[in-house]
Amino acid sequence: MDERVASILEQLSKGRIPVVPPDVDYAVQLARLTSYLDAIRHFTLALSSGDLSQTMGQAGMGPVVGSLKALHSSLKHLTWQTKQIALGDFSQRVEFMGEFAEAFNTMVVTLGESRAELEQAYERLNEDMMELQLMSAELQQSEERFRLIAESVSDVIWTLDASLDSFTYVSPSIASLRGFTVDEAINEKFAQALTPKSYAYVQDILMQKLSFYSETGTLDSFSERIEIEQVCKDGRIIPVEVVISAIISTDGNIKEFVGISRDITERKREEEKLKYESTHDSMTGLYNRAYFDDELGRIANGPLFPVSFIVADLDGLKRVNDSIGHEAGDQLIRGASDVLKMAFRGSDVVARTGGDEFLIILNMTDEELAAKSIGRIRIYQEQYNKNSGNMPVSISLGTATAYSAGDIPSALKEADKRMYDDKVSRKQQRVG
Amino acid sequence: MPEGIINRKYKFNWDLLGDLELGRPNLGHNMRVEVYRLMQYSFRDVLEERYGADEADRVFHEAGFLAGKAIYDNLIGPQGDVNELIKKLQSVLKDMGIGILRVEEADLDNGRITVTVAEDLDCSGLPDTGVELCTFDEGFLAAILKSFSGKSFTVKEVDCWCTGDRTCRFTAVVNED
Numbered sequence: 001m002d003e004r005v006a007s008i009l010e011q012l013s014k015g016r017i018p019v020v021p022p023d024v025d026y027a028v029q030l031a032r033l034t035s036y037l038d039a040i041r042h043f044t045l046a047l048s049s050g051d052l053s054q055t056m057g058q059a060g061m062g063p064v065v066g067s068l069k070a071l072h073s074s075l076k077h078l079t080w081q082t083k084q085i086a087l088g089d090f091s092q093r094v095e096f097m098g099e100f101a102e103a104f105n106t107m108v109v110t111l112g113e114s115r116a117e118l119e120q121a122y123e124r125l126n127e128d129m130m131e132l133q134l135m136s137a138e139l140q141q142s143e144e145r146f147r148l149i150a151e152s153v154s155d156v157i158w159t160l161d162a163s164l165d166s167f168t169y170v171s172p173s174i175a176s177l178r179g180f181t182v183d184e185a186i187n188e189k190f191a192q193a194l195t196p197k198s199y200a201y202v203q204d205i206l207m208q209k210l211s212f213y214s215e216t217g218t219l220d221s222f223s224e225r226i227e228i229e230q231v232c233k234d235g236r237i238i239p240v241e242v243v244i245s246a247i248i249s250t251d252g253n254i255k256e257f258v259g260i261s262r263d264i265t266e267r268k269r270e271e272e273k274l275k276y277e278s279t280h281d282s283m284t285g286l287y288n289r290a291y292f293d294d295e296l297g298r299i300a301n302g303p304l305f306p307v308s309f310i311v312a313d314l315d316g317l318k319r320v321n322d323s324i325g326h327e328a329g330d331q332l333i334r335g336a337s338d339v340l341k342m343a344f345r346g347s348d349v350v351a352r353t354g355g356d357e358f359l360i361i362l363n364m365t366d367e368e369l370a371a372k373s374i375g376r377i378r379i380y381q382e383q384y385n386k387n388s389g390n391m392p393v394s395i396s397l398g399t400a401t402a403y404s405a406g407d408i409p410s411a412l413k414e415a416d417k418r419m420y421d422d423k424v425s426r427k428q429q430r431v432g
Numbered sequence: 433m434p435e436g437i438i439n440r441k442y443k444f445n446w447d448l449l450g451d452l453e454l455g456r457p458n459l460g461h462n463m464r465v466e467v468y469r470l471m472q473y474s475f476r477d478v479l480e481e482r483y484g485a486d487e488a489d490r491v492f493h494e495a496g497f498l499a500g501k502a503i504y505d506n507l508i509g510p511q512g513d514v515n516e517l518i519k520k521l522q523s524v525l526k527d528m529g530i531g532i533l534r535v536e537e538a539d540l541d542n543g544r545i546t547v548t549v550a551e552d553l554d555c556s557g558l559p560d561t562g563v564e565l566c567t568f569d570e571g572f573l574a575a576i577l578k579s580f581s582g583k584s585f586t587v588k589e590v591d592c593w594c595t596g597d598r599t600c601r602f603t604a605v606v607n608e609d
Contacts, residue, residue, distance in 0.1 A: 063560065066597035073548040073599050077534035084515055091519065096532055096550075 496571025
């Protein structure tokens with residue numbers, strides 16, 4: 001054998017691919033063999049570097065290359081499977097590739113489970129988001145509803161910070177209550193919105209409630225309906241009924257106060273009117289019998305003794321009513337009332353206690369002073385009659401003094417008796 | 433049908449596979465691969481002898497197409513996409529012991545698919561004759577793809593055990609009608 005052939009075979013046996021000289025024995029066959037091995041080397045290198053685009057081409061025949069091509073095919077299939085997994089197909093499995101198949105399949109299962117968990121979490125997140133969006137929409141609707149309510153009602157709705165210092169919301173009806181715009185009202189301090197007395201009163205009540213809440217944690221007590229006075233933009237002071245509640249935050253602290261203010265001027269006026277009507281005689285404007293009786297009770301329990309009583313009885317009322325008419329009779333009564341009003345101070349109690357009967361209470365007045373009062377009545381009666389034309393007033397008078405509560409009934413009785421004595425005496429004088 | 437043949441004894445249909453539960457209560461569904469190959473290559477020998485190798489290839493290709501369609505209709509059925517088809521086909525081929533199907537490329541949009549079948553029932557382990565043998569498989573795969581997509585494919589075996597490879601590789605290209 002050509003020694004060069006032996007050398008070529010020796011190098012081939014060591015895995016080298018030698019250059020085959022063209023003039024060596026079996027040069028054509030050896031060149032094919034080295035070319036075949038070179039093609040395998042290139043194909044193997046491409047496989048090892050992950051280049052699956054290379055093929056064996058025309059040289060790719062026979063079982064040696066066939067095994068490499070089987071490996072090439074498996075790698076291409078794995079590449080395809082991996083792409084499917086990347087697209088979300090976690091049902092892909094590698095089979096008949098031993099330990100690698102087991103590891104790969106475990107990885108795919110784990111990935112699939114993780115993906116499923118992520119999808120579930122995403123779904124839950126989406127549900128939560130939808131729920132939040134729904135809640136947000138409902139909250140918005142609710143806020144809008146309450147805003148519309150707050151801005152539609154005539155009562156003023158407001159919120160105040162927890163330090164009782166500044167308003168955080170004031171509804172537009174503040175303009176009709178106190179004459180301020182919303183901006184002016186919000187920029188106003190709480191203390192400025194009330195009279196000093198009312199501010200102190202509200203502070204006192206809220207401090208009591210805060211203290212009670214911090215001790216007991218009871219919320220129900222934190223709602224109070226109170227009457228206060230507020231200052232209007234034009235300086236007027238108006239009575240206002242306020243309901244104040246506390247808004248508690250989730251950590252249990254007072255977040256802010258919410259209040260509803262209502263103008264009660266008219267109600268107060270009506271109350272005053274009712275009170276006046278229940279204590280005054282509508283014809284004369286003097287106190288009535290009910291007030292007189294209440295006053296007697298107050299005097300009995302008070303320190304204003306001696307107290308003198310004057311009983312005054314209008315003479316001739318029945319005769320005027322019968323002969324001239326009730327209108328004239330009423331005029332006579334109003335005349336007597338005017339005389340008595342002129343004769344006494346505003347602090348004295350002058351009451352019409354019957355059709356033609358009047359009673360006067362004089363606090364801290366003894367018999368001497370009471371006698372002077374009788375004299376004063378006579379003077380004013382005379383003055384009145386000078387100007388009254390043909391309807392002169394004639395009043396019979398009697399007085400008595402009580403020095404203690406126990407004397408009151410007898411003093412009244414005595415004054416009444418003296419009034420009758422006066423009436424008889426004056427009638428006799430007129431006859432005589 | 434060739435001229436002169438006027439009657440058929442066994443026009444192929446799925447029922448011709450028979451009731452194996454009834455017919456083979458003891459031996460069951462399975463048999464040895466050699467028996468399958470004994471039948472196939474004895475047939476091929478007679479066909480090649482009588483009609484020549486090319487015509488024998490055409491007969492096996494047509495028979496494979498018939499078998500592929502029957503398998504699709506009876507064991508695979510309509511699939512949502514090509515990946516589902518491949519998974520189902522892999523499962524059927526494996527369960528029936530036909531071969532291990534692997535995919536190298538499946539681009540149905542561009543009408544190109546490349547698959548390999550390892551441990552092929554027809555050829556794995558055969559002597560290296562230097563000639564691709566699996567014309568039955570070519571027809572089989574063409575029928576599967578047509579049944580699935582409605583398009584006609586040309587399937588060509590490019591690597592075969594009989595040419596020294598260790599796995600059979602088939603390329604399928606859609607026919608532009």
